[in-house]
Amino acid sequence: MSKTERRNLQLLFLLFGLGIMAIAPRNPEIKANLNIPNGTFGTLLSLGGLGSLVSLMFGGHVVHRLGPQKVLLVSSTVMYAAVAVMPHLHNAWYFLVINIVAGSALSMYHISINAQALHRQDQTGLVLIPRLHGLWSTGALGTAILAFFITSQVSLAWHIDVMMIVIWLATQRTIWNLRDNFLIGNRVKDPTLTISPASILAAFKFEPIITFGLVCALMIEFASNDWATIFAKEQIGMSEAVSILAYIAFMVAMISGRFTIHRLLLIKPEKFWMWWGPLIGGVGFVVLITFGTWLSHSHKGLGYTVTLLAFIFAGLGCSHFGPTFFGIAGRRSSLPGSVVVAQLGLVNTVLIFIVKIGIAWIAQATSVMWALVVPGIMLIFVALVANLGRSEIQKA
Numbered sequence: 554m555s556k557t558e559r560r561n562l563q564l565l566f567l568l569f570g571l572g573i574m575a576i577a578p579r580n581p582e583i584k585a586n587l588n589i590p591n592g593t594f595g596t597l598l599s600l601g602g603l604g605s606l607v608s609l610m611f612g613g614h615v616v617h618r619l620g621p622q623k624v625l626l627v628s629s630t631v632m633y634a635a636v637a638v639m640p641h642l643h644n645a646w647y648f649l650v651i652n653i654v655a656g657s658a659l660s661m662y663h664i665s666i667n668a669q670a671l672h673r674q675d676q677t678g679l680v681l682i683p684r685l686h687g688l689w690s691t692g693a694l695g696t697a698i699l700a701f702f703i704t705s706q707v708s709l710a711w712h713i714d715v716m717m718i719v720i721w722l723a724t725q726r727t728i729w730n731l732r733d734n735f736l737i738g739n740r741v742k743d744p745t746l747t748i749s750p751a752s753i754l755a756a757f758k759f760e761p762i763i764t765f766g767l768v769c770a771l772m773i774e775f776a777s778n779d780w781a782t783i784f785a786k787e788q789i790g791m792s793e794a795v796s797i798l799a800y801i802a803f804m805v806a807m808i809s810g811r812f813t814i815h816r817l818l819l820i821k822p823e824k825f826w827m828w829w830g831p832l833i834g835g836v837g838f839v840v841l842i843t844f845g846t847w848l849s850h851s852h853k854g855l856g857y858t859v860t861l862l863a864f865i866f867a868g869l870g871c872s873h874f875g876p877t878f879f880g881i882a883g884r885r886s887s888l889p890g891s892v893v894v895a896q897l898g899l900v901n902t903v904l905i906f907i908v909k910i911g912i913a914w915i916a917q918a919t920s921v922m923w924a925l926v927v928p929g930i931m932l933i934f935v936a937l938v939a940n941l942g943r944s945e946i947q948k949a
Contacts, residue, residue, distance in 0.1 A: 554677050561730045562673070565625075565666055566685045568727065570692025572633055572720040573659055575713055576640075577693070577778045578700035578797045581786050582709045587645050591783070591921065595913020597649050598779050602906035604657030609899035612664040621665035622728060622735040628665065629724045632658035637717040640710040660898060671883055672736050682876040687811030690872075694804035701797045763882050766938035767897065768904045770831065770874035772928035773838070773867045775905060776912055777803045781864065784921040789849045789857050799857075803864040810872025823877065823942030827935070834870010835933035838863045839926055846922045870932055881941050 576583060584594045616624050635655035642648045667682075674681040696716070703712060781803060785796035810830075817826055841863035849856025882897055908928075916924035 554673060554679065558673075558731065558734045561727050562670065562681075562734075563685065563688050564727050565724070565731070566670075566688040567692040567695075568720050568724050569662065569666065570689035570694075571696050572692070572717065572724070573636065574693035574778065575696045575700075575716050576636060578697045578782055578800050579704065579709055579712070579793075580779065581783055581793055581796065583639065583648075584783065586640070586643050586709075587648055588643075589645055590917060591787075592914045592917025593645065595779065595916060595924075596910055597645060597652060599906050599909035599913060600649055601652035601656035602902050602909070604653035604655065605660040605902045606899065606906075608657045608660035609664070609896075609902055612661050612898075615661070616665050616668050620736050621669045622732060624661055624665045625728050626725070628658045628661035629721065629728070631655075632662055633717040633721040633724075637714050640708075640713045660902070664898065667879065669736055671879070673734075674880075675883075682880055683811050683814050683873055686876040687808055690804055690808040690811055694801065694808055697797055697801045697804055701794055701801065704794045704797065762938055763878055763941065764897065764900045764904070766935050766941065767874065767878040768901055768908070769931040769934045770871050770878065771901065772905065772908055772912075772931045773835075773871050774803075774807070774875075775909060776925055776928040777864065777867065779909070780912075780916065780921055780925060784925060785857065785860070788846060788921050789860065790853060791857060795857075799861060799864055802861040803868040806865040806868025807872045808868075810869045811876070814873040814877075819946065822944050822946050824939050824944050825942075826873070827877070827942040828939035829936075830870050830873070831932045831935035832870075834866050834868075835929050835931075835935075837866030838870065838929040838932065841866060842922060842925060842929070867929065867932065871935075874935060877942070 580594075584591075587594065587597075589597070612624075632655055635651050635658065638651050639648065639655075642651065670681055670685050673679075699716075700712070777800060781800040782793075782796045785791045785799040786793060789796075791798075814826070842860050845856045845859030845861075845863055847856070848859055879897065908931075912924045912927055915927060
C-alpha cells in the first residue's frame, strides 16, 4: 500500500467521524429546538435506524455490484445534506424523516468504506481496521472539541452548516484521489448474493455469537453519543459547553484504545483483551457513574470529575470491539467483505434499535444515569464471547 493510498483511506474515515458526529455534542440544543421530553427524543434518534435497516438489507449487494466509489459519492452527499438540515428543524415529524434519510445514507457509506478497508487489509496483510476506526473516533473527538470551544459563541445552525459544506467538499476530493484504488464492482450475477426474503432471513442467522458480542460492545458507544452531553447537563447540572466534556472523555479513551490495541496484541493475544477489556471497562463505568452522580448532589464539580472517569473506563473497555468483531466475522465467512459488513450491520441495527428505544424510556421513567447503566452492564457481558478471539500472540 502506497503512502498516498494509506493517507487518503485514513482521511476518508477521519472525515466520516468529523462530519456525522458533529450533531452529537449539541444534542441538548437539538432536543430544545424540538421541545420534546427525553423519551420522545431518544425514540426519534433510534428511529433513524429504520433508514439504516433498509440500506443494510441491500447495501452489501449494491456495493458488491457497483463498487464502493459510486456508492460513496452518492451516500456522502445525501448524508451531509441531511445533517445540515437538522439544526433548522423545530418539528419532531420533520426531524424523524430527515433522521431516517441520514441513517440510510450513513449505512451505505459505512458499508462502502469498511468493504474497501477489509479488501485492502486482506490484500496487504496489514491490520488496518482498528486504526482506521480509531481515525473515525479521532474525527468524532475533533468535532466534539470544536463544539466545546464554539458552542457559546456560534449558533447551532452556522456551526453545522459550514462544517457540512467543508467536509463534503473534502470527502469528494478524497474519493477522487482514491479512484484508482477502489474495488471494482462485480457485474457478474452471483446467485449466492441475490436479494430475497430468504437471503434477508439468512442475515439474522449469520454468526449469532458475534452478533451478541458486537451489540453488547457497541451499545455503550451509541448511548454515549446520544446521552453523554444530556446526562451532564440535566443530571449533573453543567453548562452546555462543559457538558460536552463527558462526550470528549469517552472519545479520547476510545481513540487511545483503538490506536494502542495493535501494540497490546504483541504482549497478550486477542482473547485476553476480549476478556479483561469489557470486565474492567464495564464494571468501572457502572460503579463510577453511579457514585459520581450521587456525589454531585453535594459536590457538583467533584461528582462530575468522577463521572468523566466513568466515561474514560467505558471508552477504553469498548474501544476495539467494533473493528475486532468485523475482523472475526471476515475470517469466519467466505462472503465478500461488503456483504459481511452489511449482514452484521443489518442484525445489529435491529437489535440496537430495540435497545436504544428501551434506554430512551428508561431515561424518561427514571433518569439518564440509570439509562446509561444498562449499556455499561451490557459491556460486561462481552467477556462471555472472549473465546472468539485468537489465542496466539500475533504481530499487528
